Amino acid sequence: MAQRSIETSGPAETESLGGELAGGLREGDLVLVRGELGSGKTTLVRGAARALGVTDPVTSPTFSIGHRYRGRDLAVSHLDLYRLAGLEREEPALLADYLGPGRIAFVEWPEDAAADLDGARLRVTLSHRGGDRRRIEVDELEADDREESRR
Numbered sequence: 001m002a003q004r005s006i007e008t009s010g011p012a013e014t015e016s017l018g019g020e021l022a023g024g025l026r027e028g029d030l031v032l033v034r035g036e037l038g039s040g041k042t043t044l045v046r047g048a049a050r051a052l053g054v055t056d057p058v059t060s061p062t063f064s065i066g067h068r069y070r071g072r073d074l075a076v077s078h079l080d081l082y083r084l085a086g087l088e089r090e091e092p093a094l095l096a097d098y099l100g101p102g103r104i105a106f107v108e109w110p111e112d113a114a115a116d117l118d119g120a121r122l123r124v125t126l127s128h129r130g131g132d133r134r135r136i137e138v139d140e141l142e143a144d145d146r147e148e149s150r151r
């Protein structure tokens with residue numbers, strides 16, 4: 001499993017890392033984005049979505065579990081499963097609208113989600129480092145690791 005760890009010192013740097021990661025993604029890819037509240041998950045997804053050609057504002061999903069955006073060549077999904085904790089058995093149908101062929105999906109708070117999130121390509125973990133600093137770990141998951149990706 002390829003792994004790297006980066007420190008950013010402001011939201012623009014985190015967005016630009018998101019953009020860089022997006023460059024290595026392709027249709028059907030799933031990216032898990034973990035980290036505490038305010039660690040920069042949505043900020044990173046915003047940068048990735050921009051790089052994929054999304055021009056609409058990328059905001060945190062609040063009234064639904066996710067947003068679907070139109071990118072340059074494909075659709076971009078952005079889910080936030082924070083409030084779904086413990087509802088594993090009810091998720092598959094909900095998630096199906098956002099995952100799969102023809103799109104790239106980013107999922108905040110994937111920890112409690114069902115097996116539908118197996119097969120992720122990247123796992124990004126953000127943490128606070130004081131002030132505007134954030135540590136960002138990027139794990140590139142091989143096929144064999146992917147079943148473990150939610151842990």
Ligand code: ADP
Pocket residue numbers: 008009010011012013014035036037038039040041042043044060108131132133134
């Ligand atoms: P999350 O989705 O993890 O709850 P958000 O991306 O919504 O986090 O919010 C992160 C907040 O922290 C934003 O207000 C952002 O401007 C601020 N921030 C400060 N420094 C950074 C940084 N290095 N990376 C990302 N966000 C940062």
Ligand code: MG
Pocket residue numbers: 041042043060080108
């Ligand atoms: Mg968020």
